[in-house]
Amino acid sequence: MSTLTSGPTGAPLRRPTRAPLRRFLDYAVLSVLAFVFTLPVLYLLLGSLKPSDEVLNGLSGFLPTHLSFDNYAAVLDSLNSDSTGYFWQFMGVSLLLAFVVVTGGLFVNSMAAYGLSRLKWRGREAVFTLVLLLMLVPFESVAVPLFYMFNDQRNTLFIQALPFVANAFSVYQFHTFFRSIPPSIEEAARLDGAGPWRTFFAIIVPMSKPAFASVAILTFLTQWGSFLWPVLMVSDPSVRPLPLEMSVFQGQQPPDWGQILAFGVLLVLPVLIVFAFFQRWFVQGVAGSAVKG
Amino acid sequence: MKTVEPAPAAASGRQQGPLVGAPAPRPSRRSREWLHGLLMSAPAVAGLIAFVGIPFCYAVVLSFHNVRLGSPLEPTFFGVEQYRRLFTDPDLSGPFLRALLNNLTFAVVVVPLQTGLALGLAILLNRKLKAIGLFRSLFFMPVVFPMALVAVIWRLILARSDQGMLNSALDAVSLGNWGAFDWLGDGLTAMASIIVLSVWQGVGFQMVILLAGLQQIPGELYEAAELDRASRWQQFRHVTLPGIRGTLVFVALLTSVLSFRVFDQVYVLVKGGGLDEDAARTVMYQAVTTAFDQNNIGQASAITVVFFLIVVVLTLIQRRVVRPDNED
Numbered sequence: 001m002s003t004l005t006s007g008p009t010g011a012p013l014r015r016p017t018r019a020p021l022r023r024f025l026d027y028a029v030l031s032v033l034a035f036v037f038t039l040p041v042l043y044l045l046l047g048s049l050k051p052s053d054e055v056l057n058g059l060s061g062f063l064p065t066h067l068s069f070d071n072y073a074a075v076l077d078s079l080n081s082d083s084t085g086y087f088w089q090f091m092g093v094s095l096l097l098a099f100v101v102v103t104g105g106l107f108v109n110s111m112a113a114y115g116l117s118r119l120k121w122r123g124r125e126a127v128f129t130l131v132l133l134l135m136l137v138p139f140e141s142v143a144v145p146l147f148y149m150f151n152d153q154r155n156t157l158f159i160q161a162l163p164f165v166a167n168a169f170s171v172y173q174f175h176t177f178f179r180s181i182p183p184s185i186e187e188a189a190r191l192d193g194a195g196p197w198r199t200f201f202a203i204i205v206p207m208s209k210p211a212f213a214s215v216a217i218l219t220f221l222t223q224w225g226s227f228l229w230p231v232l233m234v235s236d237p238s239v240r241p242l243p244l245e246m247s248v249f250q251g252q253q254p255p256d257w258g259q260i261l262a263f264g265v266l267l268v269l270p271v272l273i274v275f276a277f278f279q280r281w282f283v284q285g286v287a288g289s290a291v292k293g
Numbered sequence: 294m295k296t297v298e299p300a301p302a303a304a305s306g307r308q309q310g311p312l313v314g315a316p317a318p319r320p321s322r323r324s325r326e327w328l329h330g331l332l333m334s335a336p337a338v339a340g341l342i343a344f345v346g347i348p349f350c351y352a353v354v355l356s357f358h359n360v361r362l363g364s365p366l367e368p369t370f371f372g373v374e375q376y377r378r379l380f381t382d383p384d385l386s387g388p389f390l391r392a393l394l395n396n397l398t399f400a401v402v403v404v405p406l407q408t409g410l411a412l413g414l415a416i417l418l419n420r421k422l423k424a425i426g427l428f429r430s431l432f433f434m435p436v437v438f439p440m441a442l443v444a445v446i447w448r449l450i451l452a453r454s455d456q457g458m459l460n461s462a463l464d465a466v467s468l469g470n471w472g473a474f475d476w477l478g479d480g481l482t483a484m485a486s487i488i489v490l491s492v493w494q495g496v497g498f499q500m501v502i503l504l505a506g507l508q509q510i511p512g513e514l515y516e517a518a519e520l521d522r523a524s525r526w527q528q529f530r531h532v533t534l535p536g537i538r539g540t541l542v543f544v545a546l547l548t549s550v551l552s553f554r555v556f557d558q559v560y561v562l563v564k565g566g567g568l569d570e571d572a573a574r575t576v577m578y579q580a581v582t583t584a585f586d587q588n589n590i591g592q593a594s595a596i597t598v599v600f601f602l603i604v605v606v607l608t609l610i611q612r613r614v615v616r617p618d619n620e621d
Contacts, residue, residue, distance in 0.1 A: 026422055033417070034431045040446045040493065041434060043458065047449070056452060058461030108336045115333030119326045127334055134345045136608050140554050140577050141601035142348035144584045144593045145355055149348060151362070166340025196329040225439030227557040228577075232585060243441035250445045251565035257449065264442045271437040279430065 048072070048265045052258035071262035078259070085237030085245065087266075094224065094242040095270070097161050101223045102216050104165040110212065112166075113174030114200045118186065128175070135168035140228065147232045155236040164223060170215050177211035178204065213281035217274065224271050242267050349601070355594035362588035375595035389596065391571060392579040396603075398484060399491075399575065400552040407492045408545045411499035416533070418500070419507045429504070433497035440494065440557035447490040448566040451476040477562060483572035487558055495551070499544045506540030507533070546611035553604055556581070576600045 042062070047055040049067040054060065079087040116128045146163060153159040181204065189199040205212070230244040237245070246267055250260045275282065356375050360368040378385045418429050435443065450458040453475035463471040476482045510532065518528045534541075556577040562568035563578070574582075576596060584593035 023422065026417075026420060030417060030422075030428050033414075034428055037493075038431055038434065040443075040450060043450065044442075044446050056449060056454070056456050058456045059458070059465060061458060108340065112334040112337035115330040119330035119333070121327035121330040123327075124330055124334075127338060130346075131338065131341065134341045136605055137345050137349050137601065138550075138554055138604055139345075140556065140580075141597045141604065142345055142352060144580055144590065144597050145348040145351040146344065147584060148355065148360070148362070148590050149351065162340075163344035166337040166344065168341055168345070171337055196326065196333070200333070221437060225441070225557075227439070227441050227560070228581070231560065232581065243439045246439070246441045246445065247561045247565060250448070250561075260445060261449075264445055267442050268438055271439075272434075275434075275437050 044261050044264055047257060048261040050258055052256045055257035055261065071258040072266070074256075075259050075262050075266065079245075079249075085240060089238060090240055090242045090245045091266070093157065093160075093239055096157065097226075097241060098220055098223045100161045101164045102219050104161075105167055105170055105219050106212055106216055108165055109167055109170035109215070110174045110205070110208070111200065113171045113178055114196075114204060116171070117175045117178040118181075118204075119196055131168050131171050135172055139163075143228055143232060146229075150233070154233050155239050157239055159233055160230065160239070160241070163229070164219075164226075167219065170219065173215050173218075174208075174211055177208060181207070210281055213278055217278050217282040220274060221271065352594045352597045352601075355591055356598050358591050360590040360594075362584070362590055364588070368591070371591060375591050376599075378592070379595055379599070385592070388571070388574060389576075389579055392574045392576045395484060395573065396553055396555070396575050399488060399555060400549050402488050403492060403552045404545055404549045406488070407496050407499060407548055408541065410492065411496050411503050411544065412541065414496065414500045415503035415507055416529075419504055429501075432500055435494045436497040438494060441561050443490055443494045444558045444561035444566065447486070447493075448477070448562060451486050453478055453567065475567075477566060477568045480569050480572040483569040487555070487562070487568070487573050490558060491552075491555060495548075499548060502544055503537060503540055506537040510536035542614050543611075546607065546614065550604055550607050550611065553600070553607065576603075 046062060046064060046067075048071055049064075049069065050061070050071075051066055051068075052071070054066065076087050079085055079090070112131075116124055116131070150159050185203060185207075186199055189203050194202065225243055226241065227243050227247075230241050234240050234244060240248075246263060249263050355368075357371055357373070358368045359371040359374070379389050380386050414432055418425060418432070452458070452460070453473060455461060455464065455473035457473070457476075459476065460471070460473045463474075474482075476486050514532045514536070515528060518532050523531065554577060555575050559568070559573050559575055559578045560581070563570045563573065577600065580593045580596040580600065583589050583596060
C-alpha cells in the first residue's frame with residue numbers, strides 16, 4: 001500500500017544522481033561478457049574467411065588478415081562428386097527433413113492437442129495421460145530398438161523424418177496454450193454452425209500463432225541439429241543430412257580448417273536466419289510454456 | 294457469411310443443425326465429439342505409439358535377449374544376463390560404470406554451474422537499457438548452433454598444439470611459461486572440456502526461461518524493498534529468489550534431465566577430435582557404440598533401459614518438486 005503513494009515520488013528523486021554511472025557500468029559488464037561469450041562464434045566467422053594455415057595459428061587466428069571467400073568456394077567445389085556427395089544435396093536433405101518434420105508436426109500435434117484439450121469425450125483423459133507418459137521417454141532411450149526395428153530402412157529419407165513428426169512435447173505445449181483460450185470463442189463458432197474441425201482450422205489456428213511459432217522453432221532447431229539418429233541410420237552421402245556430413249568432413253585427413261569452418265558457417269546460417277526472423281516469438285514461446293506450464 | 298452450411302468435414306454424421314446447437318441434448322454431442330476428438334488425436338497418438346511406445350517396450354524385450362546385428366544366429370532368451378553383465382562382468386561393467394560416473398559428474402557440475410550462470414545473465418539482462426535485445430540475442434545465439442558444429446569449433450579452441458587458441462592465450466598471459474596442453478586428450482580435463490562447451494551452448498536457453506520468470510515479479514516489490522532500504526543483496530535474497538523459485542527449480546531439473554542425454558559432442562570429439570574416450574564416455578555413447586560398433590543389440594538395449602529408468606526418476610522428482618509450487 002505504501003508503494004502506491006510513495007513509489008512514484010521516491011523513485012525519480014534518486015534515479016538521476018546515479019543513473020549515468022550505473023548505466024555505463026551495466027554496458028561495460030555486458031559488453032565484456034558478451035565479447036568473451038561470442039569469441040568462439042567470432043573465431044568461426046574469421047576462420048572461415050582465412051587461409052587454412054592461418055586458422056590454427058595461435059592468437060593470430062583472430063587477426064582479420066587475408067580475408068576471402070575462397071574456403072566457401074573450396075567447400076562447394078570439393079563436395080561436388082558422387083564419391084564425396086554434393087553440398088547442395090546435404091543441404092537439401094536437411095531442409096527437406098526439417099520442412100517435413102516441422103510442418104507435419106505442427107499439423108498433427110496441434111490437432112491432437114485440440115482434440116485432447118477442447119473436445120469433451122470419454123477416454124480423452126486416458127489418451128492424454130498416455131501422451132504425457134510417452135513424453136517421459138527421451139528419444140535416446142528408443143534409438144537402439146528403433147535402429148534395430150528399421151534396420152532394413154537404413155539410408156532412406158522416410159525413416160529419417162517419420163519418427164519425429166508426432167512429438168509428445170509439442171502436443172503438451174499446444175495443449176497448454178489451447179487451454180487458455182476462452183470457451184466463449186468456440187461457443188460463438190458453434191452458434192455460427194462450425195463443427196470442431198472448422199472451428200479448429202478457421203478460428204483456433206489463426207489465433208494461436210505464438211504457440212505455432214514457438215513449437216515450430218523448437219522443432220526446427222532440434223531437427224536441424226539432429227545427430228544421433230543419422231549416425232545410426234545413414235551412411236549413404238545422398239541422403240546424409242548436414243550435421244552428420246559436418247562430422248565426416250571435419251574427420252578428413254589432413255584437416256583443412258578454413259574449409260571446415262566455412263562448412264560450419266553454412267551449416268548454421270539457415271538457423272540463424274530463422275532465429276533472426278522469429279526471435280520474439282521464440283523467446284515468448286519458450287518462456288511462456290516453461291513458466292506457466 | 295454466417296449462415297453458410299457447415300464445413301464438409303463437420304457435416305459428416307451430423308444430425309441436428311446449428312440452430313439447436315446451443316442447448317443441444319448432451320448425449321448426441323458427446324458421441325459426436327468422441328469421434329472428432331479421436332480422429333483429431335489419432336495421427337499424433339499413432340505416431341507416438343509406433344515410434345516411442347512400441348520401440349520402448351521392444352527395448353525392454355531385447356534387453357532380456359542375446360541379439361546381435363548381422364549375426365546368422367537367432368536371438369536367444371537371456372534372462373537378466375545382460376543386466377548382470379552390465380554391473381558385474383569386468384569387461385563390460387568397467388566402461389559402463391565409468392560412463393554412469395561420467396554422466397553423474399557431468400550433471401553434478403553442469404546443473405549448478407549452468408543454472409547459476411543463466412541466473413546471473415538473466416539478472417544482468419533484465420534491465421531497461423537500450424540495445425538490451427541485442428545482448429540477449431548474443432547470449433542466446435549458441436543455443437541455435439548444432440552440437441556437431443559446436444564440437445568442431447571447440448576442438449580448434451582446445452587443440453593440443455601450442456597453436457591452439459586456449460594454449461596460445463595461456464602462453465601469452467603466462468609470458469611463455471605455459472607449455473602446450475592436450476585439453477581433450479588428457480583424462481583429467483577431457484570431461485571438463487565437454488562441460489565447458491556444453492554450458493556455453495546451453496546456458497542461453499536457461500537464461501531465456503529465467504528472464505521470463507524475472508519479468509513476472511511485480512516491480513512494486515522492488516520499490517517497496519527499496520523504501521525499506523534493502524540492499525541489492527537483500528533484494529535479491531528476499532524478492533528475486535522467492536519470486537522465481539518455481540522457475541529456478543524447473544530450470545535446474547530440466548538441465549539435469551537434459552544433461553543425462555549428452556551424446557553428440559562426445560561422439561563427434563571421440564571419433565574425430567582426439568577426445569579421451571574413457572574419460573568422456575557417457576551412457577548414451579556407451580549404448581550407441583555397443584549397438585553400432587559391436588553389433589550387440591541386447592546389451593545396448595539393457596543400457597538403454599537403465600538410462601531410461603534414471604531419466605524417469607529425475608523427471609518424477611521434477612514433477613514432485615515443481616507441482617505444488619504451481620498450484621499456489
